Every structure is written in C-alpha cells, then in structure tokens.
Amino acid sequence: MTFTEAVLDGLRLVLIWPAPGYMLLGVAIGMFFGAVPGLGGLVGMAIILPFTFGMEPSVAFAFILGMYAVTTTADTLSSVLLGIPGTAASQATILDGYPMAQRGEASRALGAAYTVSMIGGVIGAVFLAISIPIVRPIILAFSEPELFAMAVLGLTMVASLSGKSIFKGTAAACFGLMLACVGFAEFGGVRRYWFEQNFLLEGLPIVPYVLGLFAIPEVLELAVRNTSISRVQREEVATSGIINGMKDAARHWWLGLRCTVIGVYVGMLPGLGGSIVDWVAYGHAAQSEKNGNFGKGDIRGVIAPEAANNAMKGGALLPTIAFAIPGSASMAILLSAFFIQGLEPGPQMLTDKLNITFTLVWTLVLANVAGAVALLLWGSQASKITYLQGHIILPAIMLVVFMGAWVGNGTLGNWIVLLAFGFIGYFMKLGGWPRPPIVLGFVLGKIMEEAMNLSMQVHGWGSFTRPIVLIIIALTIITVIFAVRSQRKKRAQKEARRNEASANSVQEEAMVVEEGGKDCPPASWPIATLLILVFAYCFYEAIPWSFSPKLFPQTVATVGLLLAVGALVFDLKGMAAIKAGTASADVVGIDxxxxxxxxxxxxxxxxxxxxxxxxxxxxxxxxxxxxxxxxxxxxxxxxxxxxxxxxxxxxxxxxxxxxxxxxxxxxxxxxxxx
Amino acid sequence: MNFLKHSALGVMAVAAAAVGLNAPADAQFYKGKRVNIIINYSAGGNTDIQGRMVMRHMKKYIPGNPRLVFRHVSGAGGTVGANFLAEAGRTNGYMMGVFTIPIMSQVMKAPELRADLAAFHYVGAIGQQTISHIRKDAIPGKTIKNWKDLINTDHEIRTGGHGPSSSKDLRTRLFFEALEIPLKHVTGYKSGGKIRAAILKNELDMTADSLAGYFGRVVAQLIKPGISVPIWHVGTPGPNNTILHSPSVAKNIPSFQTVYEAKFGKGKRPSANIWNSIRTIAATREMLRIIVFRKGTNPKAVKIMRAAWDKTTKDKGFLKEYKKVNGSVYTGKSGVDAQKYVKSIVNVNPKLQKSLLDYADKARK
Incomplete structure (x- = not known):
C-alpha cells in the first residue's frame, strides 16, 4: 500500500458507517467531559474503553479519539465563563479568558479559543501524519536530564506569570514546588508531609487544589458583591462576539501557529504533555508579544494556550503509535485499545497498518472540526451565563466546584484541600500574590524531582553536559535575561502611563485586576508569614530522611524561605507606608x-x-x-x-x-x- | 437402618429447602442496588483494565444484577486503596476492592500499609507471572539470544525499578545477586512504561513485566522490533523448596530455578535468605490481583460474590477474553483458597522479614 493509498483508505474507513456515528458520539461525550471541571479526557477514556471490545478498529478508534480530541476544546467553557479550569490543559486560559468574561467579552474569547483549538488540533494531526517516519531521533534523544532541563526552562515562565512582584511570584513558585513533594516518595520509601492522612500519600490532589486556588476566590466575590461575572451590561457588548473572536484568531495567526508548534513538541515528549503545555504557550506569548496586557484580558492570552493544548494531542499520539511509549495515562489507555484491537504499536503501524494510522489522523482532524463548529455555534448562548446575577448562578457553580473536587478519588480530604486552598487563594488574590506560579511550580516540581533523581543515578554529573541539556540551559539563561529586561520595560511603561493617566484607563484597571497587580500589605503579610512557616517546617521535617528524598524539598525550602522573608519585609514596609500616608498608588489598604x-x-x-x-x-x-x-x-x-x-x-x-x-x-x- | 435412611432424606429435604429459599433471598440482596468497587491503581493501568474486564464478566453471575460503580483510590504502590477499604470501607456488602495486592508491603511491615491484607474476606484471586526481558546488546560484543547467553557474564547489567521496597526491585536485585551477575540498579521510575522507554533509549538493559504488560506492551515495543529478548519468569513455589515452571508461561521462558540450576548445578540453591526471599516473591505472583471485602462484611454478600466468582472462572467468554488481554491462560484461586493462601504468605518468619527489610534498606540512598 502506497502512502497516498493509505491516506485515502484511512479516510474511507473513518467515513464508513458506523464509524462517523461513533465519532460524533465520542465528540459529544468529550465535550461533556471537557466542560465539567474535574472530569476530563482520562476519566472519559477509562469509561468508554470497555465499550470498544468487539468493535472494528476504525470504529473503536473513531469513538475513543473522537472523545479524546475535543476535551481540550470544550474545557475553555468553564475556564472563560466561570474562571474554573475545565481540565488541566486549560489552567492558563483563565488568566485572560475570565477577565475578558468580566469585561463582557466572553463570546469573543470563546470564538477565538475554538477557532485556534480547531486549527491547532488539525495541524497537530497533520504533523502526526508527516512526522511518524522522522521523529524517532527526537523522542529518543529526550531523556531524564533533558526533561529536567525542560522543567527548569518551564520554571522561567514564572517571571511572566508573576505580575508586578517577581519576588512574590518566585516565592509562590517555591511553594508550588514544595507542595509537589507531598506524598509517598517511592524512590526513598519515605512518606513526606502527609499528616497521617491516607489520601495525601498519593500526593496533593491537583483538581481540588486548583479549584480552591482559582474558583473559590471568584465565588466569594460573586457571593459578597452579588455582581454578574460580566461587569458590563449585555446591551453594551458587541453582539458579534464569536465572529470577532474568530477575526482575532486570524489576526494573531502567527502567535497561534507558534503555539501550535509548541503544543506538538511538548506533547511529543513523554512526561510533560497536557499539564504544562498551556503554561509554556502562555509564557511564550507573554514574553514574546509586544504591547501585552496579559493577565487583564488580552485575547492573545487565550489564543496561545488554546492553540497549544489541542495541538499537543497529535504530538502525544506520536510516541504512543511509533514506539508504544505512552506519554500520559490517557495514552496508556489508548495503548490498551490497540491491544484489544489486536494491533501492535510500532513499525507495523507505519507499514502494514499505515491505513489504520491514518484513520487516527483523520479522526483527530474531523473530530476537532466537528467539536469546534458545534461549540462555535453554541458559544454565544453559553456566554449569556456571564450576565446573570451572582446570587442566581452561585449555587450552581458551587455544585460544580464541590463535585468537581470530589470526582477524582471521592474522599472528604479533597474537600479539605479545596477549602484550605480556597482560603489561601483568596488572601493571595487580595494581597497581590500571583497564583499561577504555584500551579506551575506544583506541576513542574513532580517532573523535576523524578527527572533529577533518575538523571543522577543513570548519568551522574554527566547529565549536565549532554548537548541538548546545554542548549536548553542556554535557552533558560536567554529567557531569564529577556524576562528581566521585559519586567524593567513594563515597569517603566507603567510609570509613564501613570503620569499621563486617563480616566478611561483608570476605570479599566478598577474593573479587572491583574494577577499580582495590586499590593495590599495587610492581606499579604499573612501569606508571607504562612509561607515562612511552611518552608521552615518542611526543611525541619526532612532532616532525618535519607539523601535522595530530602535533597529537593530542602533545597526548595531554603530558597523559598529567603524569598518569603523578603516578601514579608516588603509587606511590613508597605504597612508602615500606609500608616504614614506615604504609600504609592499601587499599594492599597484592606477593605x-x-x-x-x-x-x-x-x-x-x-x-x-x-x-x-x-x-x-x-x-x-x-x-x-x-x-x-x-x-x-x-x-x-x-x-x-x-x-x-x-x-x-x-x-x-x-x-x-x-x-x-x-x-x-x-x-x-x-x-x-x- | 430405616431411621438412618429417613434421617438422611430429612437432612436432604431441609438442605434442598434451604437452597430453594436461599436462591431468591440471594437474588434480593443485590437487586436494584449498586456495588462500589475500589481499584487501588489509577485509571487506565493494568489493574484498572483487568479489574473492569473481570467485573464485567462477573456481573452476569451476581444475582439481582446490581450496578457496579468504580472508584480509583491509588498511591504508594497500592497501599492507599487497601487502607481505604480497611479503614473507611463499608461492611454492608456493597463495597469491594479489586486490587493489585501490595503484599510485599505487608510482608516487610511497611508503615504506609495500615490494612491487614490477611483480614480481608477474599472473593477470588488471579495469579499472574512476571517475565524478565533484556536488551540483546546488553553485553558488549555479544548478542543475547536467550538466558544462556546471560548467566555467565561478568559485565554489569543495568536494570530499573520503582522503589527499594517494590516487588520488582527486590526480585531483580535478588535474582542478580543469586546468579552472581554484576548489577547497576536504577530506581524511582514512576511506571513500567518509563522503564521500557529507558530500555528503548539504551539507558537500561533489563526489567520485568507482568504477563498483561508483557503481551500488551513489551512484545510490540521491544521484542518484535528485535531490541530485547525474554529470559526467564519467576515461577510457582513447589514442594521441597522448589520453584516450578508456571503453566501460564511458554516452555522456552524458564523459571528462575531452571536458570539457577543451569549455572550452579542441579539441586543447588543460593543462601537460605536469598532463596526464601525469592520463593516468597514467587508465592505473591500466585494471587497478584485480588477481589476482596473489608473485614466484618455481611457473610451473605461474601457467599454470593464467591459463588459468582467461581462461575466466572468457568465462563468461556471470560476465559477467552482473559487470554486475549493477558496473552496466557487464566490461573487463579477461589475465595476460600485465596483466604488460606494469603495467610501462608504474610506469615513469614521474623528472620526472613528482617532480611528483606535490610535488603531493601541497602538500596536506599
């Protein structure tokens, strides 16, 4: 079978009934699982896998991949409309998507997101098609030292997620890294920071943790202020929001394409994938785009992560199909589906079974288009939720939040995590502490510690002299230099803007406050104090452990402690300034x-x-x-x-x-x- | 004589009546109810896939056709789920565990395991061997075609595992120490998939996988492309201090005892500590996956589920699908047998237990 014949035969197989029906059913299920926080593609795949026993391969894959393809398209709904990430891959979307919804531009954000999701998903699939024969060296060249270096590079994104205070941003990232150490460290046989709680042995559950940090503070605001999510009236908003969003996607095509490529490559690397791809793309946009208003409802902050998280899926399929290396739990389920169908991933998928490989590609393409079109048609209806009175939508949101936190492993411990981080997230938001670095630190911390531990065992200090590692180290240094320069420039621009402050810009700032945008020392110092106590406790607790399990937490605790003390000093100075009446406009008291x-x-x-x-x-x-x-x-x-x-x-x-x-x-x- | 005859008939009549009365009572127990099933590994893993497959077949034989609801409580090598069932599980018969048994944690008295595995009520168990495989180029200048090419090497072999006290780590290290082959063991990989990826990248040479993992992943990834070859399987503990070839594994993949005797001579054994540890590990393979109730569960539920399991293990559809998913015939135990067997495994003598603990500690850095 020639390449062209395989392409056409793959398409034929996807179009033969009942494959299209199952694909559409999969798309419908996937949209549902993506839109409801706490569910996501993994749960969906685990549930539908048993139904594929006995199906023809093309039908089974149409069903599974139809579902898998669109979860990261539909997850934008709750990220934009409610400020609650639908899945792990849309955490970064809330940073600008939700402020857009607050400005009455939810449908514009959704229009842009669905358009780039569709294009990203299709390009990711095409990339999968053309890359299978040539991608082997890239995947095999990426080992634990390279993953560690990539995670360090990812950490530099903290700079662009820190808002005004890089000090607080870095301390928050250390807090995230520290939280990643909770649980049973199997490599050292040590139970770390688990407080005798069985559910913490698995590590801090990420869904309740993220819902607590981001959703609870927004819910508190809705309850207390009883405003709608949108701070402007419906009549004041353009009716063609979806179309405008699509135009935005076209206008920023170069950014979308860059983030699509980022998505494909990050997705391709087993062990990274969905949990960080949106952050990497967002960080890239924030660092590379000019005149950015990121964190306050910049459409590019929606386009970047949404293009990347759909493109990531084509990339993630590559190692699974070509080498049977599943980069994530979802891909492990897909591997099981291969086996159930009597197919063996590997070279035969590129030769004898190339047509089946192309059914996967075509399914990804068609499902992405079908999912995005359905959501584009429905998006402006969904966005009406943002104009409802706070008190009327809050109980519904709370049901979703509490049940979303429950779904994972269904323990009351999840609700404790939800409420504890809701409390912390609320004071962080109030006190001008950026919250995204905590999530980024948490996600990267898990990757970093494992990669560091294995790198040292396998390669020793030679880990740091490998060619790709050296390139990534150079990229990290360049990124840090650019980030520092950009921070300085931003500060200078802000200063200049303040000098010629117009009434309009003042009004906009009051409407949507950027992450870490305002300093409120009376609300900030309790967080700084909490972090000091946490870091000190974590360092002390780790003293009796053996070298490997304590190396990472003690290093992080030391750095974090210094940063948190620094933040506290600034807070105390700020409080003194408020008391003396000499505080700058960015420093506010507590309401x-x-x-x-x-x-x-x-x-x-x-x-x-x-x-x-x-x-x-x-x-x-x-x-x-x-x-x-x-x-x-x-x-x-x-x-x-x-x-x-x-x-x-x-x-x-x-x-x-x-x-x-x-x-x-x-x-x-x-x-x-x- | 007549008295005896009448008594016997009377007993039979009462028994028949009891059975007759029991059948509808059994059907009522689960009718319209739901059974919550705890799986002690994450969604999509071998435990999850095999557990769901088994329960799908078993459901047909549970009178009353209850609804099965799955929940994953994973972490710390399966101990979190076991703790959950033992501590927070219900005893009303509507909550079960389908686990990969964290038996080495109990044998070694690992503090993270708070549940007593021997105290569960066993509904049934599935045995599952592990097959070790090695890169063909693990010894420079030589192509390894089978186990015979490996056993006399003095070249260091690189192996991978999950943690010092995991069964995979202990087994691998014990085998190599017994065979006196130099070893560089790397531990801390979160999944078998990551170890296989490291083998593919030529960072490791060898590991072992359960039959489901071997036929589901390893064959496609490493064996068929010609990168690795299978070398041995653990085997089944036999009489007189032996470890026999498991019936679920092909003849050309020998048990560890065969390999050991090929190197050191028929009837030879390594030190008692090593051999007894290996035999204990071999015993744990006989009931790798278990279906259990919490201690104190309604005996009626245990009886109904045990009967359903026994019927399932004779179901042709189940046996066929089991072979398809695992690449081997089903081997397992009834609930009653599993109950006895688990006690025999966990009650190891304190000397052996200490020796295993010390052995695991040696690998902690």
Whole structure:
C-alpha cells in the first residue's frame, strides 16, 4: 500500500458507517467531559474503553479519539465563563479568558479559543501524519536530564506569570514546588508531609487544589458583591462576539501557529504533555508579544494556550503509535485499545497498518472540526451565563466546584484541600500574590524531582553536559535575561502611563485586576508569614530522611524561605507606608467589610463540610442551595423549589448515572444510594 | 437402618429447602442496588483494565444484577486503596476492592500499609507471572539470544525499578545477586512504561513485566522490533523448596530455578535468605490481583460474590477474553483458597522479614 493509498483508505474507513456515528458520539461525550471541571479526557477514556471490545478498529478508534480530541476544546467553557479550569490543559486560559468574561467579552474569547483549538488540533494531526517516519531521533534523544532541563526552562515562565512582584511570584513558585513533594516518595520509601492522612500519600490532589486556588476566590466575590461575572451590561457588548473572536484568531495567526508548534513538541515528549503545555504557550506569548496586557484580558492570552493544548494531542499520539511509549495515562489507555484491537504499536503501524494510522489522523482532524463548529455555534448562548446575577448562578457553580473536587478519588480530604486552598487563594488574590506560579511550580516540581533523581543515578554529573541539556540551559539563561529586561520595560511603561493617566484607563484597571497587580500589605503579610512557616517546617521535617528524598524539598525550602522573608519585609514596609500616608498608588489598604463578609461566606463553605459529616453529601449540597437562595439571594420559594429540583436532577443524572461517584454517606444513617 | 435412611432424606429435604429459599433471598440482596468497587491503581493501568474486564464478566453471575460503580483510590504502590477499604470501607456488602495486592508491603511491615491484607474476606484471586526481558546488546560484543547467553557474564547489567521496597526491585536485585551477575540498579521510575522507554533509549538493559504488560506492551515495543529478548519468569513455589515452571508461561521462558540450576548445578540453591526471599516473591505472583471485602462484611454478600466468582472462572467468554488481554491462560484461586493462601504468605518468619527489610534498606540512598 502506497502512502497516498493509505491516506485515502484511512479516510474511507473513518467515513464508513458506523464509524462517523461513533465519532460524533465520542465528540459529544468529550465535550461533556471537557466542560465539567474535574472530569476530563482520562476519566472519559477509562469509561468508554470497555465499550470498544468487539468493535472494528476504525470504529473503536473513531469513538475513543473522537472523545479524546475535543476535551481540550470544550474545557475553555468553564475556564472563560466561570474562571474554573475545565481540565488541566486549560489552567492558563483563565488568566485572560475570565477577565475578558468580566469585561463582557466572553463570546469573543470563546470564538477565538475554538477557532485556534480547531486549527491547532488539525495541524497537530497533520504533523502526526508527516512526522511518524522522522521523529524517532527526537523522542529518543529526550531523556531524564533533558526533561529536567525542560522543567527548569518551564520554571522561567514564572517571571511572566508573576505580575508586578517577581519576588512574590518566585516565592509562590517555591511553594508550588514544595507542595509537589507531598506524598509517598517511592524512590526513598519515605512518606513526606502527609499528616497521617491516607489520601495525601498519593500526593496533593491537583483538581481540588486548583479549584480552591482559582474558583473559590471568584465565588466569594460573586457571593459578597452579588455582581454578574460580566461587569458590563449585555446591551453594551458587541453582539458579534464569536465572529470577532474568530477575526482575532486570524489576526494573531502567527502567535497561534507558534503555539501550535509548541503544543506538538511538548506533547511529543513523554512526561510533560497536557499539564504544562498551556503554561509554556502562555509564557511564550507573554514574553514574546509586544504591547501585552496579559493577565487583564488580552485575547492573545487565550489564543496561545488554546492553540497549544489541542495541538499537543497529535504530538502525544506520536510516541504512543511509533514506539508504544505512552506519554500520559490517557495514552496508556489508548495503548490498551490497540491491544484489544489486536494491533501492535510500532513499525507495523507505519507499514502494514499505515491505513489504520491514518484513520487516527483523520479522526483527530474531523473530530476537532466537528467539536469546534458545534461549540462555535453554541458559544454565544453559553456566554449569556456571564450576565446573570451572582446570587442566581452561585449555587450552581458551587455544585460544580464541590463535585468537581470530589470526582477524582471521592474522599472528604479533597474537600479539605479545596477549602484550605480556597482560603489561601483568596488572601493571595487580595494581597497581590500571583497564583499561577504555584500551579506551575506544583506541576513542574513532580517532573523535576523524578527527572533529577533518575538523571543522577543513570548519568551522574554527566547529565549536565549532554548537548541538548546545554542548549536548553542556554535557552533558560536567554529567557531569564529577556524576562528581566521585559519586567524593567513594563515597569517603566507603567510609570509613564501613570503620569499621563486617563480616566478611561483608570476605570479599566478598577474593573479587572491583574494577577499580582495590586499590593495590599495587610492581606499579604499573612501569606508571607504562612509561607515562612511552611518552608521552615518542611526543611525541619526532612532532616532525618535519607539523601535522595530530602535533597529537593530542602533545597526548595531554603530558597523559598529567603524569598518569603523578603516578601514579608516588603509587606511590613508597605504597612508602615500606609500608616504614614506615604504609600504609592499601587499599594492599597484592606477593605474590611468586604473581607469580613467574604470570611462569613467562607464559613458557610466550611459548614457544607461539617454538615456532610452529619447528614451526608447529597442532602447537604441541596440544603446549601436552598439556604443560599433564601438567605443570601432572598429569592421566593417558587424559584427555590424549581432551582432545587434542577439541582437534584443535575446531581443525579451527572454523578449518579453518567459518571457515578461514591457519595459520602455517614455510617449512622441509612443509605440513599445503594 | 430405616431411621438412618429417613434421617438422611430429612437432612436432604431441609438442605434442598434451604437452597430453594436461599436462591431468591440471594437474588434480593443485590437487586436494584449498586456495588462500589475500589481499584487501588489509577485509571487506565493494568489493574484498572483487568479489574473492569473481570467485573464485567462477573456481573452476569451476581444475582439481582446490581450496578457496579468504580472508584480509583491509588498511591504508594497500592497501599492507599487497601487502607481505604480497611479503614473507611463499608461492611454492608456493597463495597469491594479489586486490587493489585501490595503484599510485599505487608510482608516487610511497611508503615504506609495500615490494612491487614490477611483480614480481608477474599472473593477470588488471579495469579499472574512476571517475565524478565533484556536488551540483546546488553553485553558488549555479544548478542543475547536467550538466558544462556546471560548467566555467565561478568559485565554489569543495568536494570530499573520503582522503589527499594517494590516487588520488582527486590526480585531483580535478588535474582542478580543469586546468579552472581554484576548489577547497576536504577530506581524511582514512576511506571513500567518509563522503564521500557529507558530500555528503548539504551539507558537500561533489563526489567520485568507482568504477563498483561508483557503481551500488551513489551512484545510490540521491544521484542518484535528485535531490541530485547525474554529470559526467564519467576515461577510457582513447589514442594521441597522448589520453584516450578508456571503453566501460564511458554516452555522456552524458564523459571528462575531452571536458570539457577543451569549455572550452579542441579539441586543447588543460593543462601537460605536469598532463596526464601525469592520463593516468597514467587508465592505473591500466585494471587497478584485480588477481589476482596473489608473485614466484618455481611457473610451473605461474601457467599454470593464467591459463588459468582467461581462461575466466572468457568465462563468461556471470560476465559477467552482473559487470554486475549493477558496473552496466557487464566490461573487463579477461589475465595476460600485465596483466604488460606494469603495467610501462608504474610506469615513469614521474623528472620526472613528482617532480611528483606535490610535488603531493601541497602538500596536506599
């Protein structure tokens, strides 16, 4: 079979019924799993895999890949509309997507995101098609030392995610690196920072952690201020938002293409993939694009991660098909599907079974187009949610947040993590601490420690003299130099802008506050103090461990401690300046009534946890909906009854039928769900 | 005589009535209910895929056709899930564990394992051998075609594992020490996939995989492309201090005992510590995956599920699919047998336990 024949035969196989039907079914399921925070492609693949037993290969792969292809397209919905990352691959999208929604430009953000997702996904698939025969040397050249170096390069993105204070940004990144050390370090046989909690042996669960950091602070604001997500009225917003977004995607085609390439290459490297690709692309955009307004609703901050996270999927398929090296858990499931179909990844996929390989490529192409078109058609309807009153959408958001945090492994510990990081995230936001570096540090920390440990065992100090490592080290140094220069330039521009401040720009700044954009020392010093205590404790706790498991946490704790002390000193100076009335315009005091009301609402969330222990999870969530609507929203009983009925239907259909979870039910009460 | 005859008939009638009454009672127990199944490794791994496959077939034989809901509680080599079932699991019969048994953690009294594996109620168990494979070019200037080309080398072989106390690490190190082959062991790989990738990149020479992993991944990735060859499997503990060839493994892949005797002579054994440790590890392969209830679970549930498991292991569809997924015939145990067997494994003598612990500690850096 020639190459052309294989391409055409692959297309024919994908178009023969029932393959297109299953692909569309997969796309529909994938959109659902992507849009609901906490689910994601991995859960979806694990659930649908058993249904592919007995299917023809082209049909089975159409079903699985149809689902897999679009989760990172649909995840933009909650990232943009609610500020909650739909999947791990859309964490960076919220940095600019959510501020756009607050400005009433949700549909524009979605239009741009879906367009670049589609193009990124298709290019990723095409890249997969043309690269299979030539990519072997690249994948085989990347080993643990190169992964370690890549992770260090990734850490330099902290500079572009730190907002105003690189000091706080770096300390926050160290906090993330530190959190990555929680759990059982198998290589040293040591349980680290687990506080005798069984669920922490697996490490800090990422979904509740990210939901806590990003979603809870936004929810608190909605509850306390009762504004809509969009700070502007619907009538003031252009009706052709989706079209404008598509035009934005076309205007920034060069950025989209660059990030697509980043996505493909990062996806190709086993061990990196989905968890960092959006951050790398976002960091690249923030560092390379001129006149950036990143973090405040710059459309390029949406285009970059969304182009990359779909393109990543074609890249991730490469090592799986060509060498049977699954770069992620999703790819491990795909490998199982290969085996169930009697196919063996490897050279035969490029020779005898090249047509099957092309069914994968065509499925990715068609599914990406189908998913993006469906979402583009539906996007402007979905964006209407951002104009609703805060009190009316908050209970629904809380159900999604609490259940999203629960889905992973269904322990109450997940809710503790959610609430604890919600509390920390709220004060970080208030105190001008950038939150993205914590997530980046957490994701990279896991990769870095494992890669460092294995590199030293396999290659020793020779790890750092390998050619690709040297190139990456050089790139890291260049990136740091550029980041420092860009920070200085930014500061100078800001200074100049402040001097000729127009009323318009002042209004815009008040509307959307960039991550780490404002200093509020009274809210910041508790975070700095907390970090000092955390770093000191982590260093002390690690003293008795053997060398390997303590090397990484103690190094990070030492650096983090110094940075946190530095941040505290700045905070104390800032507080003194506020007291003396000499503080600059960027340093603000605390809005006490707002903070007290926020803490009061936070106590309601803690109440959800406590009540769950007493009466069980399902009734507690419903009770929260009723009480919130009555006492915070002051709505009538008729609306409350309808809302509650919808909540019951949502919880039961979603989490009892489609993705059944194990509900928490106290032992002293009879079960509702058996 | 008549009395005896009538008594016997009476007993039979009561037994028949009991069975007759029991059958609908059994059907009612799970009717319209859901059974929560804890899997102690992440979604998509061998435990998950095999567990779901097994439960799909077993569901047909559970009276009342309950709904099965899967939940992954992974971490620390499977101990987190086992702890969860033992500490937070329900005893009403509606929560089970489908685990890869973290047996070495219990044998070595690892602190992260709080559950007592012998205290679970066993519904059934699946045995699964591991096959070791090595790069053909692991010894410079020589092409390794099979195990005979390896056993007399004095060249250092590079192997990989997950952690000093993992079964894979202990087994590999013990084998090489017994065979007196120099070894450079690298540990800390998060998954078997990462170890295989390192072999593909020629950073490691050798590792071992379960049959499911071997036929599902290794054959395509390393054997068929001509990079590696299989060398041996652990084997099954036999009588008189022996380790026998497992019926689930092809004849040309010998058990470790065969390899050892080929090098040192028929009937020879390494030190008692090493040999007993290897035999303990071999025993753990006999019930790698287990289906269990928490201690104190309703006996009725245990009885129903054990019966369902026994029927499943005779189901032609299950046996066919098992062979397809694992590349070998099914070997396993009934719930009753598994219950007895696990006790025999975990109750190792303190001297052996200490020796294993010391051995694992030697690898910690």
């Amino acid at each position: 006490k009534p707002y903070v007290l009301k926020s803490l009061y609402f936070l106590s309601w969330l803690i109440g959800i946890f406590i009540l769950t222990l007493i009466i069980g999870q399902f009734p507690t969530l419903l009770l929260f909906v009723i009480l919130y609507l009555k006492f915070w929203g002051k709505f009538g009983w008729k609306l409350i009854a309808i809302y509650t009925a919808c909540a019951v239907a949502f919880l039961l259909i979603m989490f009892n039928e489609i993705v059944p979870v194990m509900w928490y039910e106290p032992a002293h009460l009879p079960s509702i769900f058996l």
